[in-house]
Amino acid sequence: MRLKHLLTTTLVSLTTLTSAIYQDAAYTTDWHIPLLGAPVPDSTFFHTPSIDSKASLIYTLSEQNILGAIKPKDGSLVWRTSLDGKGRGVARKATEKVITGLGGNVEARRAGDGRVVWTNSFPETVQDVRVEASQNVLVLFDDGKVRRLASGSGDVVWEWDGLDKSDKVHSLIDNFGKWTVVSVSKDHKLRATDISSGAEVLFSESNITDLEQIFGTSEDTGLIFWMENDKTILKNAIIVAKESKTVATMDPEYEVQSVQMFQSSATSYFVHYQSATHSWLESYFLTPLGLEKVYNTDSQFGQSALAPGQPPSNEKPIPFTWLSPFEGIKIMAVNGIDPLAIVKFNFSDASPVTGFTFAISEVIEKADKTFAVRSFVTGSNGDTHLFRDGKLVWSRQESLAGAKHSAWVELKDHKTEEIKEEVELESHQNFVAAYIHRTTRHVQELVTYGLPWLTQLPKRLINNVLNGGNLEEVVTGPYRDFFGYRKYLVLLNDAHILSAVNVGAQGKLAWQMDLNRGDTKLGEVVALYHMGNGIVSIVDKDGTHLKIDAYQGRYLHAEKLGKKISSTTLVDDAGTPTIIGFTPCGCAVIVNTKKALSAPMHITIRSSDSTLTGYKLTTNDDKALTWSFAAPPGQTIRTLTPRPAHDPTASLARVNADRSVRYKYLNPHLLHITTTSPADNTLTSFLLDSVSGEILATTTHTSVDTSYPPRALVTENSLFYTFFTDDRTPGTTTKSHTLISTDLFESPLKNDRGPLANAEEVSSLDPERKNGKPTTESRAYILPNPPLALGVTATGQGITTKDILLYLRSPTASLLALPKRVVSALRPVGREPDEADREEGLAPYSPVLPVPNEGVLNHERKLVSWRDVKVEVSPSGLESTTLVAVVGEADVFGTRVSSSGEFDRLGKGFNRVQLVLTVVGLFVGVLAIRPRVGKGGVGRKWRGM
Amino acid sequence: MQSGPPKISPVASPQWVIDLNTLPPKRKPTATAIPDPPGFSSSSSSGKKTEAAPVASVADTDDLFVKKAWEIAMAPGKSLPMNAIMMYMSGNSLQIFSVMMTFMLFMNPIKALFSVGAAFEKFENERTKGRLFLVKLTYVALQLVTIALGIWKVNGMGLLPTTRSDWLAWERERTPLERSAIAFNS
Known part of the structure; x- marks a missing residue:
């Protein structure tokens, strides 16, 4: 044991030596895909960052509410930031600025570097933002209020609150210089309200139920377009004329999904239609009698996109680009009644574009009357592409952003x-x-x-x-490599794009599927599981179960369970991975095998915000309520954390310096819960046994800001949870992100294995074989930055010491790996560390955690992902190494962590040449010396010595 | 010193035999010669020896043998304090010197234990056999004490599997009789 200690201390000191990151060691094993997310159509534009610059950047606000500026030249990011707030944001261009509205926040950022110029917050939710010619900002809120914010400071100049409160607000339009609010009245009629005079006009005969049916409000001309009658009649109205006219009537068979309207010149309009399968374009001319159709293209198969170019500086019509998979890019303009296709560029290679969802274009008419066009295109999967004169310049894999569900897939x-x-x-x-x-x-x-x-x-x-034995050979296809670094990480986002990235190849996309295009329509996804052998199962709320070949990205099987599913779990039933689903009423469904379980299973489900219910599922599919847990009144359950599915224990006990042991409390049914009570600012941590429902331990923390979501993590006999401490007691004002580290032991005594002693079986229900409650040791630490996700390294056997992975939000987020002994619950407190503590590697307790540079796994990379972040871990083929990936609203980041150093692999510094030379040298030496030694021996014998 | 078995004159003795037989006469100390240094008494010692040898009885020889044997038997006991100090000084860390010294501490007594008979062979005859038993027992006991010292040392170095942690690998995690799962999707 002493030997072991000595080795451990030596190893520990070695790891501190080797884990220092040198420049050449960084950025080799880790990879990062910086993402924005799929762009929002009306918040994406070309814009020059400053008046002097000629080159423009692409500004986009994404579905994930990340605002960024992209260089059109190579697709790299100039800057990006994640906006705070919920809902759908809007971004508008202003001179040298970008104005954004999200939730109740309106922000102006410098277009060049994204720094905030001013910000203003309101209790209402921003619905629309417009920038006046004077650069003042008009903001429309969801309750119908309109506020004008000063261009320089963002202060409110005036406020208008004249809209009928029962209206649903849609947008703000410029009606010949008069700002008009477009809304839908209580009786589902379209209403336009002039904010300067308060004059109202009501339109539409049939009802508008959905704000999405209003799709076009034209600037400058006071035109509104909307659809009625289940998207079959396209109508428009000129607000001044106060009457609406039917523009077109569509065959319901077309199933028109979206219509876009653009003004081409003072009197001309383009309308772009997209049905389920086809798309086409129509052009209208405004006569005193109304709109007259002057031109239409043939409807063609596939998705296409129409994008306006720059507004005309003179009387010229706006050049439009129409991008369609078969026709290429057509630059069109309509002047009066003459539609004309000016230039046509054929796509050199449009294959990566899965379907043109929308596009923005920049058209430049050169002196020699030729055109240059740059089009920023969003595909149906959310990926963005840039075409220059029909040639694909770059693509960004925005479809990987916003992963809500993820699973590791072991390769063959x-x-x-x-x-x-x-x-x-x-x-x-x-x-x-x-x-x-x-x-x-x-x-x-x-x-x-x-x-x-x-x-x-x-x-x-x-x-x-x-070559230094580069064993990381190039493996292609769904095969693992020698060290087991190659795995697929399957990601599924809210847009139902299923992607597999190859973790062993710097996050290269292995395959991608658009699940919206399958025969079985998918609703809100409940779970994504890897079932083994490269099969991934997806279960949605409507009871759809999809089986997908995760090696190739193909459908294997789709079925409807006929029941709604609210929660699921993946269990191992006698070697068969089995998904058990629960309907909203609490009935259990075996999703994949349809067979009854081979042995009873105790399952915990969340029955409400503050209650848990434990059921016993028997082999004949009967279900019996075993226990229920209700949080104390006024408290809601915030986190619910069981032990990870892969959580091997290499040692049953913690060995002390004097070679005595403290047995770990290893309960496979451990369930950790945190509940918060906003009324008295407390957070309570409960430890439950998920079979018996017995409460094993509780702790209550006071002065907790419950608005900040707590995070929790359980591994082996350790648990970690975080919360925000906001102590307002006069004199002791403390604000800190607190990490509680707790270790559970069988007994407070050394060498004591608790009441069950050496019993081979343990049961949570049988009183004779029941284990006692754990003894807990806890320490509280202060984190340097707000934690967004917690994780822990996981290796094949659990022998390697563990690192706690903290995904912290700072100006940009970072992934920090701290050795478990640094956040140990046993660090000596209130006394000087003695010899034993030093031998165990325990530093004296100090609440502020150090942030060692070598622990920052993303190095200098900027991770932007602040919501729904998950730290995903998977053991590699080597015991020393864990594969780590961070997925969330935007970025995908991956790395490998060797918390005890790469002890089972030769490092880069290993000198093979020297080794070979030494062996060869020794061999030659032996050969040379051998005859002499033999001769000497004979001589000695002869001399009788 | 000429006593011994009767000599058979060889046919032709080698030179060394002749040399041995005709040793130069012993220097006779005389009063006129150079005086002996103070404390030196050649006459008494040589005289005693020359006189005692012929009168030594069998019993005396046996006593002498036993006395000598006791000396040998007590030898490991005499080196015990020195060994103990050395072991104490060398520390409990695992280094080449302390390991080698501890190894020797075990090797020598074990070797000695295997050759108890040989160690006392020259003192053993029919008469001394019974008396030597106690001597041998003491010898063995002292060697065992030396081994005990070695064990104490090894224990101090942490090489004896005497603590709970040494047997941890043989202990197994308890088998849970129930299975559980959490159906909760974040």
Whole structure:
């Protein structure tokens, strides 16, 4: 044991030496895909960052509310930021600024670097933002208020509150210089209200139920477009004329999904239609009698997008680009009644674009009357692309952003894959036949692979010696590599885009599926699980169960369960991965196997915001209520954390410096809950046994700001949770993000294994085999930045010491790995650390955690992901190494963590040449010395010595 | 010193035999010669020896043998304090010197224990056999004490599996009789 300690201390000191990150070690094993998310159409534009600059940038606010500026040249990000607030934001361009509105916040940022110029917050929610020619900002709120904010400071200049309070607010339009609020009245009629005079006009005969039916409000001309009658009649109205006219009537069979309207010149309009399968374009001319259709294209298969160019500086019509998969990019303009296609660019390669959802274009008419066009296109999966004159310049994988569900997929092993069937055959044969089969198989293998292996040997040797033995060979296809670094991380976002990134190849996209295009429509997804053998299962709220081949990205099976599913769990039932789903009424459904369980299973479900229910699911699918947990009155459950699915325990106890042990409290049914009470600012941590429902431990923390979401993590016998402390006691004002670290032990005594002692079985229900409650040790630490997600490294056997992974939000987020002993619950407090503490590597307790530079896994990379962040871990093929990935609203980041150093792998610094030279030198030396030694021996014998 | 078995004159003695037989006469100290240094009494010692040897009885020889044997038997006891100090000084860390010293501490007594008979062979005859038993027992006991010292040292170095942590690997996690799962999707 002493030896072990000595080795540990040596290893620990070595790791501190080796874990220092050198410049050449960073950015090799880690990878980062900086993302924005799918752009929001009316908040995406070309804009020059300053008046002097000629080059413009692409500004976009994404579905994930991330605002960013992209360089059109190469698609790199100039700056980006995640906006605070919920809901859908709007972004508008202003001179040298970008104005954003999200939730109740209106912000002006410098277009060049994204720094906030001014910000103003309101209790209402921002509905629309317009920038006046004078650069003042008009903001429309959801309750119909309009506020004008000063361009320089963001202060409110005036406020208008003249809208009928029962109206649903849509947008703010410029009606020949008069700002008009467009809304839908209580009886579902379209209403336009002039904010300067308060004059109202009501339109529409049939009802508008959905704000999305109003789609076009034209600036400058006071035109409104909307659809009625289940999207079959397109209507428009000129507000001044106070009457509405039917523009077009569509066949309901078309199933028009979206219509876009653009003004092309003073009297001309383009209307773009997108049905489920086709798209087409119509052009209208404004006559005193109304709109007259002058031109239309043939409807063509696939999605297309129409994008306006720059507003005309003179009387010229606005050039439009129409992008469609078959026609390429057409630049069109309508002047009066003459529609004309000016220029046409064919796509050189449009294959990465899955469907043109929308586009923005920048059209430049050169002096020689030729055109140059840059189009920023969003595909149906959310990816963005830039085409210059029809040529694809770059693409951004925005479809990876906003991953709500993720799963690791183990890849196939080359070696076992080939002989899989043969081995299967052998297992079914009798002993002798299997032996003969196996021997012949080995002989065949020797014949087939022996010679090539031998001939490859010198090459491999030379490669190993000279190239530093780069064993991370290039593996393609769904196969694992030698060290098990290659795995797929399957991501599913809210737009139902299922993607697999190859973690072993710097996050390269392996495949992608648009689940909206499948035959089975998917609702809100409840869970995504890897079922083993490369099969991924997706369950949605409507009871749809999809099985997908995670190696290739293909549908395997789709079924409707016929029941709504509110929650699911993946259990291992006698070797078969089984998904158990629960309907909203609490009935259990075996989703994938349809077979009853082989043994009873205790399942905990969340029955409401403050209650949990434990059920016993028996083998014949009966369900019995076993326990229920209700949070104390006024408290709601905030986190619910069981032990991770992969949580191996290498040692049953913690070994002290004097070689005594403290047995860990290892309960597979451990369930940690935090509840908060906003009324008295407390957070309570409960530890439950999820079989019996017994409360094992509770702790209550006071002075907690409950608006900040707590996070929790359980691993082996340790639990960690965070909350925001806001102590307002006079004189002791404290604000800190607190991390509580707790270790659970069987007994307060050394060498004591609790009441069950050496019993081999433990039961939560049988009083004779029931374990006692854990003894807890706790320490509180202060985190440097707000935590957004917690994680812990997981290795194959659990032998390697663990690192706690903290995803912290700072100006930009960072992923911090802290050794578990740094956040240990046993650090000596109130006394000087003695010899034993030092031997155990325990530093004296100090509440403020250090942030070692080598612990920042993202190095200098800027991670932007502040909502729904998850730290996903998976063991690699090496015991020392854990694969770590961070997924969230935007970025995908991946790295490998070796918390005790790469002890089972030769490092980069290992000098193979020196090793070979030493061995060869020794061999030569022995050969040279040998005859002399032999001669000397004979001589000695002769002399009788 | 000429006493011994009767000599058989060799046919032709080698030179060394002749040399040995015809040793130069012993220097006779005379009063006129150079005086002996103070404290030196050649006459008494040589005289005693020359006189005692012929009168030594069998019993005396046996006594002498036993006395000598006791000396040998007590030898490990005499080196015990020195060994103990050395072991104490070398520290409990695992280094080449302390490991080697501890190893020697075990090697020597074990070797000695295996050759108890040989160690006392020259003193053993029919008469001394019974008396030597106690001597041998003491010898063995002292060697065991030396081994005990070694064990104490090894224990101090933490190499004895005497604590709970040494047997931890043989303990197993308890098998839970129930299975549980949490159906909760964040």
